[in-house]
Amino acid sequence: MEFKFSRKEDLWQWAVREFAEGELAKQELITLDYVPADILKKMGELGFFSVKVPEEYVGNSGTWVMMGILAEEIAKTNIAIAYMTMVSYEVNLSLARYGTEEAKGEWLRDLVKGNKRGCLSVTEPDSGVEVGAIKTKATREQDSYFIKGEKSPVSFGMQADVALLFAKTDPERRTTGITAFLVPLGLSGIMKSVIKNMGLFPLAPCSFTIDNVCIPAKYRVGDEGEGSRILTNMGFSSDFHQIISGLISLGAAQTAMRLAISYSKQRVAFGQPLAKFEAISEKIAEDVTYLEAARWLCYRALALKDQGLSNAKEAAMCGWWCPKVAFQAIENALLIHGHTGYSDDLPLQQMLRDIVAFEMISGTENILKLIVSRETIGSVAVPDNLSDQFSNY
Amino acid sequence: MVLFTEEQKSFCEWVRAFALKEFSDGAKERAKLEYVTPEVMKKLAEAGLLELGTSAKYAKHPKDYVTFGIAMEEVCKVDFTAMMVLLIQVLVYGLAEWMSDELREELLPATSAGKKLLCFANTEPDCGSDATAIKTRAVRNGNSYTISGEKTSISGGMQSDAVITTARTHPSDGAKGITLFYVPLDLPAVSRSVFRDMGNISAGRASLTFNEVRVPISFRIGEEGEGFSKVMRTFDASRVLVGLSALALAETSLTETVEYVKCKTAFSNPLSRFEAVSFKLAEHATLLEAARMICYKALKLRDEGLPHSKEAAMAKWFAPKCAVNALRDLMLIFGHRGYSEENPIEQRWRDAISTQIGDGTAEIMKLIIAREILGGKFGPTM
Numbered sequence: 135m136e137f138k139f140s141r142k143e144d145l146w147q148w149a150v151r152e153f154a155e156g157e158l159a160k161q162e163l164i165t166l167d168y169v170p171a172d173i174l175k176k177m178g179e180l181g182f183f184s185v186k187v188p189e190e191y192v193g194n195s196g197t198w199v200m201m202g203i204l205a206e207e208i209a210k211t212n213i214a215i216a217y218m219t220m221v222s223y224e225v226n227l228s229l230a231r232y233g234t235e236e237a238k239g240e241w242l243r244d245l246v247k248g249n250k251r252g253c254l255s256v257t258e259p260d261s262g263v264e265v266g267a268i269k270t271k272a273t274r275e276q277d278s279y280f281i282k283g284e285k286s287p288v289s290f291g292m293q294a295d296v297a298l299l300f301a302k303t304d305p306e307r308r309t310t311g312i313t314a315f316l317v318p319l320g321l322s323g324i325m326k327s328v329i330k331n332m333g334l335f336p337l338a339p340c341s342f343t344i345d346n347v348c349i350p351a352k353y354r355v356g357d358e359g360e361g362s363r364i365l366t367n368m369g370f371s372s373d374f375h376q377i378i379s380g381l382i383s384l385g386a387a388q389t390a391m392r393l394a395i396s397y398s399k400q401r402v403a404f405g406q407p408l409a410k411f412e413a414i415s416e417k418i419a420e421d422v423t424y425l426e427a428a429r430w431l432c433y434r435a436l437a438l439k440d441q442g443l444s445n446a447k448e449a450a451m452c453g454w455w456c457p458k459v460a461f462q463a464i465e466n467a468l469l470i471h472g473h474t475g476y477s478d479d480l481p482l483q484q485m486l487r488d489i490v491a492f493e494m495i496s497g498t499e500n501i502l503k504l505i506v507s508r509e510t511i512g513s514v515a516v517p518d519n520l521s522d523q524f525s526n527y
Numbered sequence: 528m529v530l531f532t533e534e535q536k537s538f539c540e541w542v543r544a545f546a547l548k549e550f551s552d553g554a555k556e557r558a559k560l561e562y563v564t565p566e567v568m569k570k571l572a573e574a575g576l577l578e579l580g581t582s583a584k585y586a587k588h589p590k591d592y593v594t595f596g597i598a599m600e601e602v603c604k605v606d607f608t609a610m611m612v613l614l615i616q617v618l619v620y621g622l623a624e625w626m627s628d629e630l631r632e633e634l635l636p637a638t639s640a641g642k643k644l645l646c647f648a649n650t651e652p653d654c655g656s657d658a659t660a661i662k663t664r665a666v667r668n669g670n671s672y673t674i675s676g677e678k679t680s681i682s683g684g685m686q687s688d689a690v691i692t693t694a695r696t697h698p699s700d701g702a703k704g705i706t707l708f709y710v711p712l713d714l715p716a717v718s719r720s721v722f723r724d725m726g727n728i729s730a731g732r733a734s735l736t737f738n739e740v741r742v743p744i745s746f747r748i749g750e751e752g753e754g755f756s757k758v759m760r761t762f763d764a765s766r767v768l769v770g771l772s773a774l775a776l777a778e779t780s781l782t783e784t785v786e787y788v789k790c791k792t793a794f795s796n797p798l799s800r801f802e803a804v805s806f807k808l809a810e811h812a813t814l815l816e817a818a819r820m821i822c823y824k825a826l827k828l829r830d831e832g833l834p835h836s837k838e839a840a841m842a843k844w845f846a847p848k849c850a851v852n853a854l855r856d857l858m859l860i861f862g863h864r865g866y867s868e869e870n871p872i873e874q875r876w877r878d879a880i881s882t883q884i885g886d887g888t889a890e891i892m893k894l895i896i897a898r899e900i901l902g903g904k905f906g907p908t909m
Binding site for chain 2: 257262263264267287329330331332333339402403404411413414461468469472473474475476477478479483484486487490491493494498499500503517519520523
C-alpha cells in the first residue's frame with residue numbers, strides 16, 4: 135500500500151502549484167464575474183485541459199489522480215477557476231467520447247487549448263437533482279434538431295461559447311428520454327439572463343431561454359436517450375464530479391487552515407499566542423484530521439478509477455462529506471480570526487461563501503447519501519419513486 | 528412556569544404586528560445598505576422602541592428586559608438592520624446614571640427620538656477578546672481629557688454621531704485603569720475607516736482613530752478606573768439580545784422554508800415528505816427553541832435581579848451558533864435558489880455569522896460558563 139503520487143503526478147503537482155501560486159494568487163480574480171481569457175489560454179498552453187483527451191485534439195495520456203491534483207492545487211488559490219477546470223473536463227471528455235467527428239473537429243481542439251469555453255447545462259427551474267424531470271425539448275426534423283425550453287442556472291453560461299446541453303428527445307420517458315447536444319451559444323434564439331449569487335462570482339451563472347433554436351444533427355452528442363448515461367459517466371451525476379468537487383473544497387480548506395495556523399501563532403491574547411489555548415489548537419487539530427482523511431478518500435476514489443475498478447460508493451462519500459468538513463474548517467478558521475475574518479481584508483469570508491455551494495453542487499447531501507446507502511445496504515434503501523434515477527447503475 | 532406575563536404577551540402581539548407592517552417593505556434592500564436608514568430609526572423611535580430598558584418615567588412600554596428581548600426578536604425577524612439601533616440602548620441607559628447631568632440631558636432625548644446614534648468601542652487592533660489589554664490613552668489636563676489611540680471593529684462606527692469608548696487613564700492598572708468617555712465623532716481629531724464585511728453590512732463596521740481628541744471632563748462617564756466594571760454590567764443583557772437577534776434571522780427563514788418544502792416537489796413528492804428534509808427542519812426547530820428559552824431565562828433572571836452571567840454567556844454562544852447552522856441548512860434546502868441573491872436567506876446567514884463574533888466570541892463565553900460551574904479556583908486561568 136503506497137500513499138503517494140507517481141513521479142509523473144508529482145511533477146504535475148509541481149507545475150500546477152507553480153502556476154496557481156504565480157498567476158492565480160491575485161485577489162481581484164476572486165470577485166470578477168468571469169475568468170479572464172489570458173488565464174484560460176495559459177492553462178490551455180500548460181496542458182491543464184489535456185488529460186485523457188485524444189492526442190489528435192492536443193490531448194495526452196494521464197491519470198484521474200492528476201485531475202484531482204489539478205483541482206486541489208488550483209482551489210488553494212482560486213475556487214472558481216478550479217471549478218471551471220472540472221466543468222471543462224466534463225464537457226471536453228463527454229464530447230471526445232460521445233461526439234461526432236465533425237463536432238469534435240470543430241470544437242474540441244479550441245476547448246482543450248483554452249481558446250473557447252464550454253459549459254454544462256442540465257438544471258431547469260423545475261428540476262434540480264431530479265434529472266428525469268427536465269422539460270426542454272429537442273425535436274428532430276431531417277438533419278436538424280429544434281430545441282425549446284428554459285435552463286437555469288447554468289454555471290459559466292454568460293461567458294461560454296458552447297453548451298453541452300441536455301434535452302428530452304422523448305418527453306414521454308424520464309431519464310431514458312434525455313439526449314445531449316452541443317449548442318453554440320451565439321445562435322439567435324438563445325436569451326441569457328444573469329443570476330447573482332452570494333459567491334463563486336467568476337461562474338456568472340445565468341438562465342437560458344431557448345426559443346426553437348436549430349442545431350445540426352451532427353451536434354448531437356451520443357445517441358438519442360443516452361444523455362442520462364453521459365451525465366452519470368462524466369457529468370454532474372458522475373463519480374468524477376463528486377470526487378473533484380470534494381477535492382476543490384479540500385484545497386480551499388487547506389488554505390484556510392494554513393491562515394488559521396499562522397494567525398494562531400502571531401495573535402496574542404491574555405499574554406499568550408492563541409495557539410496556546412486548547413479551544414483554538416483542538417479546533418485546528420480536529421479540522422486538519424478531517425481534511426487529511428477526506429483528502430485520501432478522494433485520491434483513493436480516483437486511484438480506483440485509474441485502475442478501472444468501481445468507485446461509486448467512495449465517490450458519493452467524497453461528494454457529501456468533503457464539502458462538509460471543508461466548510462467546517464473554513465468556518466472555524468474564520469471564527470479563529472475573530473472580526474478580522476469577517477471582512478474582505480482576508481479571503482476567508484469569500485471562501486466560506488464559495489464553498490457552501492459545494493454542499494449542493496453534486497446534488498444534495500441526501501442524494502449522495504442515498505448512493506452510499508444503495509452501495510452498502512442495497513437497492514432496498516432506494517425509495518420507490520427515486521428508483522428510475524438511482525437503481526439503474 | 529410562565530414564559531411571558533399577560534402584559535408581555537400583548538406587547539409581543541403588538542410589536543410583531545408593528546414590525547410586519549412597518550418593516551416588511553424593503554427589508555431585503557435595506558440589508559444591503561451600509562447604514563441604518565433614518566426611516567427605520569424614526570419608526571423605532573415613534574413606536575417607543577428606543578426607550579426600552581430606560582428609566583424614563585413616561586416610557587411607552589414596560590421597562591423589563593424580557594420585553595426588550597421580545598422587541599429585539601420580533602423586529603429582527605423582519606428587519607435585522609434595526610438590531611444595532613435597538614442594542615445600543617442597553618449601554619446608553621445602562622450607563623445613564625453615571626453620566627454628568629449635562630451629558631445625560633444632551634444625549635437621552637436625542638437617542639430615544641432616534642435623532643442620535645451611538646456606538647460602543649473597546650476592541651483595538653491588538654486586543655479583542657482580551658478586553659482589558661487596551662492601549663488607547665486618556666490624559667487629563669485640567670478640565671479636559673486628551674484621548675489618543677485606535678479602536679477597531681466598531682459596529683455603527685461609520686454612521687454614529689458619537690461613541691462611548693474605553694480608554695486607559697492609568698497606564699498599567701489592568702481593568703482598573705480603564706475609564707469610559709463620550710466622544711463626538713464629528714471632531715476633526717477623529718478619523719474613521721470602514722470594513723467591507725461579508726454581512727451585517729448596515730452596521731458599517733469601522734476603525735476609529737483618536738488623534739489627541741480633546742473632550743471636557745463632563746464627557747467622562749463614571750469615575751476614573753470604573754469603566755470596565757460599568758460596561759461589564761451591561762454585557763449580560765446585550766449578549767442575550769444579540770442571541771435573540773440571531774435566532775430571529777433563523778426563525779423567519781425556518782417559517783419560509785416550511786412553506787417552500789410543502790410546495791416544491793422532487794420525484795413527484797413535496798420535499799417535506801423526505802425525512803432528510805423534514806427531520807432537518809425538526810432538528811433546527813428544536814435547537815432554535817431551546818436557544819430561545821435560554822435567552823428568555825437569562826433576561827428573566829436579570830429582571831428579577833438574580834445572577835445571570837452564566838445564562839447570558841450560554842445564550843451568546845449557543846443562540847448564534849444554532850442560528851448560523853440552521854440558516855446554512857435552510858439555505859441548502861432551497862438548493863441553488865438559496866444561493867442566489869433573489870432569496871433573502873443567504874444574506875441572513877451572512878448577517879448571523881457576525882453575531883458569533885461581536886460582543887464576545889464563543890471561547891470567551893465558554894470561559895465564563897466554565898468559571899461559573901467549576902468555581903474560580905478550578906476554572907481555566909487567564
